[in-house]
Amino acid sequence: MIEYTTTDDNPAHEDALGPDWELICGLEVHVELSTRTKLFCGCRNEFGNEPNTNVCPTCLGLPGSLPVVNETAVEYAMRLGLALGCTVQRGVFARKNYFYPDMPKDFQVSQYDKPTNQDGQLTLPDGVVIGIERAHIEEDTGKSTHIGDTGRIHGATSSLVDYNRAGVPLLEIVARPDVRTAEQAKWYVAELRSIVEALGVSDAKMEEGSMRVDANVSVRPVGSTELRTRCEIKNINSINSLGKAIIHEAKRHIDLYATGEAPVQETRHWDEAANRTRPGRRKEDADDYRYFPEPDLVPLVPTDAVIEQIRAGLPALPSARRASLATAAGVTPNEVALIVERDLDALASDAIAAGAAPDRVLIHAEQSMADGSGALTAEAFAALVRMETDGELSSTQTKDVLAELIASGGSPADIAAAKGYEAMDSSELEGLLDGLIADHPDEWSRFCGDDTGDAKKMAGFFTGQIMKATKGQADGKVVNQLLQARKG
Numbered sequence: 001m002i003e004y005t006t007t008d009d010n011p012a013h014e015d016a017l018g019p020d021w022e023l024i025c026g027l028e029v030h031v032e033l034s035t036r037t038k039l040f041c042g043c044r045n046e047f048g049n050e051p052n053t054n055v056c057p058t059c060l061g062l063p064g065s066l067p068v069v070n071e072t073a074v075e076y077a078m079r080l081g082l083a084l085g086c087t088v089q090r091g092v093f094a095r096k097n098y099f100y101p102d103m104p105k106d107f108q109v110s111q112y113d114k115p116t117n118q119d120g121q122l123t124l125p126d127g128v129v130i131g132i133e134r135a136h137i138e139e140d141t142g143k144s145t146h147i148g149d150t151g152r153i154h155g156a157t158s159s160l161v162d163y164n165r166a167g168v169p170l171l172e173i174v175a176r177p178d179v180r181t182a183e184q185a186k187w188y189v190a191e192l193r194s195i196v197e198a199l200g201v202s203d204a205k206m207e208e209g210s211m212r213v214d215a216n217v218s219v220r221p222v223g224s225t226e227l228r229t230r231c232e233i234k235n236i237n238s239i240n241s242l243g244k245a246i247i248h249e250a251k252r253h254i255d256l257y258a259t260g261e262a263p264v265q266e267t268r269h270w271d272e273a274a275n276r277t278r279p280g281r282r283k284e285d286a287d288d289y290r291y292f293p294e295p296d297l298v299p300l301v302p303t304d305a306v307i308e309q310i311r312a313g314l315p316a317l318p319s320a321r322r323a324s325l326a327t328a329a330g331v332t333p334n335e336v337a338l339i340v341e342r343d344l345d346a347l348a349s350d351a352i353a354a355g356a357a358p359d360r361v362l363i364h365a366e367q368s369m370a371d372g373s374g375a376l377t378a379e380a381f382a383a384l385v386r387m388e389t390d391g392e393l394s395s396t397q398t399k400d401v402l403a404e405l406i407a408s409g410g411s412p413a414d415i416a417a418a419k420g421y422e423a424m425d426s427s428e429l430e431g432l433l434d435g436l437i438a439d440h441p442d443e444w445s446r447f448c449g450d451d452t453g454d455a456k457k458m459a460g461f462f463t464g465q466i467m468k469a470t471k472g473q474a475d476g477k478v479v480n481q482l483l484q485a486r487k488g
Contacts, residue, residue, distance in 0.1 A: 016182065016247050017219065023250050024218045024227065025185055026177035029192055030170050032140060032210040033076045034202045039139045039169035040067030040109065047208050051162035059139075059167035061105030066296050073169035074116070074300055075310065076201040077137045080171055081117030082311050083195055084132055090301050091116035091137065093294040102142035102161050110138035110172075112291040116300055122175075122195075123319055124187045125334050131176035137300075142166040143209075165209075171201075177216065177227070182243040182250075189213055189239055194318045194341060206237045213242055217249040219257075228253075232267045233277055245270040249277050321345050329358035339365045342372070350378030356385035368402050375409030376402070384412035396472040397421045421473065429466065429474060433482055436465050448487050459483055 017023060038045050041058035057065040078088050092114035095107040115136035122130050142163040146156035173192065179185045193211060196204045204211040218230040233249055236242045253263050267280035316324075318340055322333035325345045329336060329352060339345055344365045351361050364385070369376075384405065388398040393416060401415045437444045440462075447458035463479050 017250055017254065020222055021219045021254050022222050023180055024177050024220060025179035025246060026216040027175045027179060027185060027188060028214040029173045029189065030212045031173065031196055031202045031204065033073050033169040033171060035070055035072045035169055037070060038167040039070050039073050040167055043167065045168050049164055051164060054164040060163060069297060070169060074137065077116055077171045078302060078307065078310050079199055079314065080196065080201055081120065081135045083199055083314055083317060084120035084122055084135060086117035086120035086132065086135055088117055088302055088307050090114060090299055092299045093297045094291045095294050097290045100141065102144045104163060104166060108139060108141065109294055111136035122188060122191060124184065124191055125322065125337050128184060130178045130188050133174045133176050135171055135173045138170050138172055140165050140168040140170045182246040185215065185246055186239050186243045189242060198315055198317055212237060215242060215246050217246055219250050219253045229263050229265050231263055231265065233270055234267050234280060236270055241270055241272060244275060245277060248275065325349055328352050329362055336362065342369065344369055344373060347373050347378050347381060351382040351385065354378060354382035356382040357389045360385045360388060364402060368399060374406035376405045380405050380412055387412060391475055391478065393421055394473060394475040429479060429482060432466055432469055436462055
């Protein structure tokens with residue numbers, strides 16, 4: 001079975017930094033909430049429209065315009081906060097002041113010292129717990145396009161700004177610096193994305209920017225408790241890029257320390273083509289933004305009744321679904337993560353409850369249902385698995401029948417009969433095996449020898465020959481049993 005992992009060609013395992021250094025990483029994930037309109041005005045919240053068409057005086061910051069809070073955005077923010085175990089509390093909006101051309105007001109309305117959601121956690125499929133400091137509501141900025149070879153503002157000949165995204169509601173989830181490997185970072189973002197999708201508060205499409213990740217990276221000697229200078233890698237738009245960016249940046253820090261230098265606190269950008277981070281701007285601290293309370297918005301004060309109503313409406317989250325299926329199948333939650341990710345856990349659980357062998361259910365769900373279960377029902381799935389485990393169908397025949405059940409539904413017994421699939425008599429298999437042994441005495445001798453690896457290879461040879469002779473109708477398990485019996 002496939003375990004929950006996101007390894008790639010540039011793996012970020014625990015030993016990637018060597019035995020002497022430890023990664024310290026905190027993640028900031030920005031999630032665009034999928035409301036119909038923006039956070040403080042009635043402009044459409046839609047991706048892909050013509051530039052600067054979803055704008056109005058409010059989201060352009062024109063004099064005299066006043067914001068009105070989007071109630072659905074606040075509800076979505078609280079829903080996600082509760083799913084992450086946060087305390088939902090009185091929230092206050094603030095103005096975050098800085099000059100940046102993609103924010104027409106030259107300030108961003110966010111939450112600073114009084115966020116709506118505070119103190120939560122997220123548990124990874126392998127049991128590691130990542131603390132969450134806050135999940136605060138803010139408005140998104142516009143989108144800048146820099147014309148030039150680098151795609152960055154440095155070296156650009158000109159820049160274009162699209163304000164359609166300015167004012168779109170965001171929830172920024174700020175994790176504590178609990179991540180110790182790049183793999184954990186990737187798991188964290190994947191798990192958070194699955195929660196967001198389960199709640200229905202965002203489509204979480206990283207390729208469209210509705211979910212973006214910033215990684216704060218530093219390193220320290222193993223055994224140290226010191227927090228050294230960090231650099232923030234901005235707006236990473238894929239999980240695999242996140243892993244590669246973290247490892248590259250951590251190694252860059254180690255190389256600097258090795259030469260007697262030290263990193264400076266700054267933002268950096270991941271260059272996918274060059275597989276490296278590049279400098280952006282020197283990183284400001286919170287006091288450099290000159291936060292002060294937004295005078296045009298009152299505090300958000302959710303009542304206990306509203307909080308409990310939202311909590312009661314939360315769906316089953318991926319962690320609970322993994323635990324439920326794992327218990328039913330007698331495996332670990334990590335082993336069923338892919339099935340839950342594909343929304344096949346209810347089908348698998350029902351098939352197991354109907355008497356199907358759990359191991360075969362999980363294998364078929366992983367190997368044959370990448371695109372979903374289609375017209376397959378739990379009852380038909382369970383009946384098919386029972387036919388396989390009872391020896392009525394070979395594994396190859398089972399996969400063939402399963403494909404038709406997914407495509408069109410029906411009865412597995414009827415489909416098997418229509419295809420002419422019948423369990424082969426063992427005497428027929430015995431006769432085929434006699435002929436193969438006579439025709440391949442050297443291979444049989446190697447199968448019966450003391451070399452375990454060679455014997456395994458020859459077992460595969462004889463099984464393959466029988467499967468070829470029977471056009472896949474033989475049961476591989478029965479063939480193996482016959483081989484082992486003959487071997488003595």
